[in-house]
Amino acid sequence: MAAAAAATTTQMDNTRSLSSISSTSSLLFTRTNEFYKIQNRVKFKSPRALSIRATSSDSVVTLLDYGAGNVRSVRNAIRHLGFGIKDVQTPEDILNANRLIFPGVGAFAAAMDVLNKTGMAEALCAYIEKDHPFLGICLGLQLLFQSSEENGPVNGLGLIPGVVGRFDSSNGFRVPQIGWNALQITKDSEILDDVGDHHVYFVHSYRAMPSNDNKEWVSSTCNYGDNFIASVRRGNVHAVQFHPEKSGDVGLSVLRRFLHPKTNIPKKPTEGKALKLAKRVIACLDVRANDKGDLVVTKGDQYDVREHTKENEVRNLGKPVELARQYYKEGADEISFLNITGFRDFPLGDLPMLQVLRLTSENVFVPLTVGGGIRDFTDANGRHYSSLEVASEYFRSGADKISIGSDAVYAAEDYLKTGVKTGKSSLEQISRVYGNQAVVVSIDPRRVYITHPNDVEFKAVRVTDLGPNGEEYAWYQCTVNGGREGRPIGAYELAKAVEDLGAGEILLNCIDCDGQGKGFDMDLIKLISDAVSIPVIASSGAGAVEHFSDVFRKTNASAALAAGIFHRKEVPIQSVKEHLYKEGIEVRI
Ligand code: 1PR
Numbered sequence: 001m002a003a004a005a006a007a008t009t010t011q012m013d014n015t016r017s018l019s020s021i022s023s024t025s026s027l028l029f030t031r032t033n034e035f036y037k038i039q040n041r042v043k044f045k046s047p048r049a050l051s052i053r054a055t056s057s058d059s060v061v062t063l064l065d066y067g068a069g070n071v072r073s074v075r076n077a078i079r080h081l082g083f084g085i086k087d088v089q090t091p092e093d094i095l096n097a098n099r100l101i102f103p104g105v106g107a108f109a110a111a112m113d114v115l116n117k118t119g120m121a122e123a124l125c126a127y128i129e130k131d132h133p134f135l136g137i138c139l140g141l142q143l144l145f146q147s148s149e150e151n152g153p154v155n156g157l158g159l160i161p162g163v164v165g166r167f168d169s170s171n172g173f174r175v176p177q178i179g180w181n182a183l184q185i186t187k188d189s190e191i192l193d194d195v196g197d198h199h200v201y202f203v204h205s206y207r208a209m210p211s212n213d214n215k216e217w218v219s220s221t222c223n224y225g226d227n228f229i230a231s232v233r234r235g236n237v238h239a240v241q242f243h244p245e246k247s248g249d250v251g252l253s254v255l256r257r258f259l260h261p262k263t264n265i266p267k268k269p270t271e272g273k274a275l276k277l278a279k280r281v282i283a284c285l286d287v288r289a290n291d292k293g294d295l296v297v298t299k300g301d302q303y304d305v306r307e308h309t310k311e312n313e314v315r316n317l318g319k320p321v322e323l324a325r326q327y328y329k330e331g332a333d334e335i336s337f338l339n340i341t342g343f344r345d346f347p348l349g350d351l352p353m354l355q356v357l358r359l360t361s362e363n364v365f366v367p368l369t370v371g372g373g374i375r376d377f378t379d380a381n382g383r384h385y386s387s388l389e390v391a392s393e394y395f396r397s398g399a400d401k402i403s404i405g406s407d408a409v410y411a412a413e414d415y416l417k418t419g420v421k422t423g424k425s426s427l428e429q430i431s432r433v434y435g436n437q438a439v440v441v442s443i444d445p446r447r448v449y450i451t452h453p454n455d456v457e458f459k460a461v462r463v464t465d466l467g468p469n470g471e472e473y474a475w476y477q478c479t480v481n482g483g484r485e486g487r488p489i490g491a492y493e494l495a496k497a498v499e500d501l502g503a504g505e506i507l508l509n510c511i512d513c514d515g516q517g518k519g520f521d522m523d524l525i526k527l528i529s530d531a532v533s534i535p536v537i538a539s540s541g542a543g544a545v546e547h548f549s550d551v552f553r554k555t556n557a558s559a560a561l562a563a564g565i566f567h568r569k570e571v572p573i574q575s576v577k578e579h580l581y582k583e584g585i586e587v588r589i
Contacts, residue, residue: 060084061259062097064124064140066114072398074103074137076362077245081256091123099259100127103245104139107435108148108164108206111139112156125157128237135191135258136239141232142208144239150206160232161213164206169533173225174558176205176437176504178535180333180588181222181242182274189219189233191240193267194253199274199588200230200242201251201367203400203437207241224277236261246367246400248328273581278588279552280559281576282334282537283327283566287353287372288341290314295352297323298340299564301515303444303483305340317567320356327566328364330573333588335360335368336403336507336561338442342373343406343481354397361398370394371403371442371507374426387426388433395434402430403440403507406480409487412497416489421501431502436534441498442507444483445476445491445524458490461523476510476524483511491524492531499532506532507561510540515564517543520551529556537561545571545579552585 061083065071078085078101088094102124104111115121128134128144136144147153148164156164169175180199185192207228210218214229222230222241231240238258244251257265285297286305296316298305307313317323324335337360339345339353357370374394377385391402404427411425421428431439449467453460460475467474476491495506508528510521520538529536535558538551542562551560565571580587 058098060086060098062086062088062093062100064088064094064100064102064120066111066118066120071103071105072396073243073245073361073365073400074101076398077252077255077365078259080363080365081252081259083259088120091119094120094123094127097127097132099133101135101137101258102140102143103137104141104143106139106433108139108142108150108156109152109154111143112154115143115157121157125159128157128159131235131237133236133258133261134238135255137245138204138241138243141229141239141241142206144232145208148206160208160217162208162211162229164208166206167228168225171225174533174535176203176534177224177277178203178437178505179280179558180247180274180278181224182276183220183222183230183242184227185220187219187233189231189238190261191233191238191254191257192220192231193257193265195220195250197274198250199278200240200244200247200254202230202242203246203367204241205435205437246365248365252365273589274586276586278333278586279557279580280333280537281331281548281573281580281587282336282559282561283324283332283573284336284338284539284561284563285320285323286338286340286563287320287356288314288339289352290316295320295356297567299515299567302511303514321359323567324356324360324364324368327573328366331577331589332366332573334366334559335364337368337370337372338403339370339372340482342371345373354393357394357397357399367400368398369401369403369440369507370399371405371440374402374404374430375407376426386429388429391426391430391434395438401438401440401505403442404430404503405442405444408441408498408501408503409478409480409489409494411501412494413487413489415497415501416493425501427498427501427503431504436502436504439503440505440507440537441494441503442509443491443494443528444479444509444511446479446483446486446511447474447521447524448477449474456490459492459527461527463523474523476527479511492527495528495532495536499534503534505535505537507537508539508557513541516541517564519543519547520560522551522554525551525555525557529558535559543570545576548576549580549583549585552580553583 063085142164143156144159145156145162145164146158147155167175181202210229217232218229219233220230221227244254290296297318297320298315299317305315374390375387394402407426411427449471450473451471453473456475458475460473463474477486478489478494479486513521520541525538537559538557539561548560551557577587577589
């Protein structure tokens with residue numbers, strides 16, 4: 001009891017009261033020593049430099065990127081809206097900013113550690129307390145609160161009363177929340193003027209809750225199991241839990257309104273229909289070099305991507321960047337690139353693939369996932385690259401999530417054998433550094449029919465359609481290297497193991513259904529989406545709009561992914577969305 005009381009007192013002490021924010025002088029006084037230390041440490045610019053800055057200041061936004069992850073998308077969105085970026089190098093840059101964006105990434109404790117050690121925490125508080133224009137994004141919102149339970153309690157900046165806690169997954173809601181959700185706007189916030197009934201993109205496991213103590217700050221809430229704070233606003237200070245830079249046109253309008261506060265942009269009439277978390281429709285681009293060495297989007301039949309002609313060429317369905325842009329415009333909620341020969345080619349040697357990501361992220365403002373070849377690697381010169389380095393390069397190039405296939409199978413096998421989490425697998429390392437919401441595990445299972453569920457040591461299901469010899473059961477054998485090698489582990493065992501090891505989402509393919517257009521493997525998707533509490537993406541086999549409504553109605557999949565029908569222009573993404581909407585399934589339209 002005493003310890004709990006002490007913890008509460010510390011958190012309260014760390015809160016700057018609302019009244020003190022409006023009259024900042026006493027508050028600044030309490031931190032005077034530390035504050036002046038910062039001012040003494042910083043070098044003042046020459047008057048010439050200051051005057052240059054003053055003339056261009058309206059079109060330059062200051063960005064606080066403390067190097068913990070990918071803020072490339074935020075940069076791209078700012079540039080797309082016609083603004084230049086000045087990066088914060090010292091606390092003085094914060095104090096001198098005309099307009100500051102803080103896209104927090106990574107874990108709460110690590111971020112606070114950096115902010116405290118660099119003196120940025122004090123500078124941020126001083127800047128915000130003076131009511132200068134500020135926009136915090138995601139963790140950039142959470143850090144404004146008193147404290148967080150993430151690996152904590154850990155003290156935050158203490159500007160807003162409240163503790164950031166983890167979503168409760170016990171009531172059936174999947175954690176992390178990944179996807180497009182609806183806002184309930186509770187007060188005029190200006191930057192949300194065009195959001196109305198449109199969905200915006202969230203990806204997070206922790207959230208702050210509205211209370212009497214922080215109600216003057218809260219400008220919108222969102223429901224995910226319970227009502228959490230989606231945005232705050234006080235004067236010129238704004239922060240959002242969702243990602244405007246990943247929320248398509250609606251998200252760009254949020255940034256635009258923050259960047260151009262004085263121009264009277266008329267409110268767009270709201271056409272959205274958002275009520276709750278939407279089911280996502282994902283376009284997938286399987287990418288590899290063809291025999292001429294060009295990077296192309298290809299598509300297999302049960303993972304065979306070669307034409308059945310004399311030339312036996314790799315099927316070429318288009319250019320990756322062009323197709324990604326097209327699918328973004330057509331309403332894809334997310335885009336996945338799978339570098340399907342990544343298992344044999346070293347991804348960091350694959351500069352065209354990194355270039356695809358860089359170019360795509362310049363004007364595609366929905367989440368991008370990239371997979372293929374994420375593992376430790378030693379090149380011909382003996383130089384060792386860790387999987388973390390490979391993933392970091394993908395993130396730096398514009399990926400929001402990475403997807404691990406083969407290497408996750410080996411990690412799960414080891415974990416199930418020993419029962420020990422070594423912390424060394426690519427999955428564990430990347431998830432520790434970038435958060436589990438940034439790590440997808442892509443499973444490539446093949447159906448194996450059996451007559452009795454006890455015939456194998458792996459979880460089997462009673463199949464809807466009998467096997468070739470009348471078999472009533474099947475288990476789903478995991479494969480590696482693009483389906484080339486079967487492993488002694490089932491999809492069910494793998495999914496549970498990778499959830500334990502830190503995966504934030506599962507991309508569930510099925511080799512038997514891939515490219516067949518006959519619908520998703522419901523038995524498999526039901527098995528896996530019922531077994532884990534992280535989101536599951538149903539993949540392989542979509543051939544008609546009804547297949548999407550079927551998978552959402554009959555399983556707990558959070559998203560459905562398709563490739564062939566989109567590439568061959570048989571079914572546009574918009575038709576899928578319209579069908580789902582008519583069927584009463586929440587989608588982003
Ligand atoms: O093992 O970490 O290097 O990752 C390799 C990645 O490449 C894995 O995600 C694996 O699924 C993927 N991959 C490897 N070989 C192939 C292949 O097709 N020969 N593609 C491949 C997997 C499956 C889906 C496909 C859906 C939907 N592609 O992503 O897009 O089945 O297709 P459909 O709608 O046309 O049916 P690592």
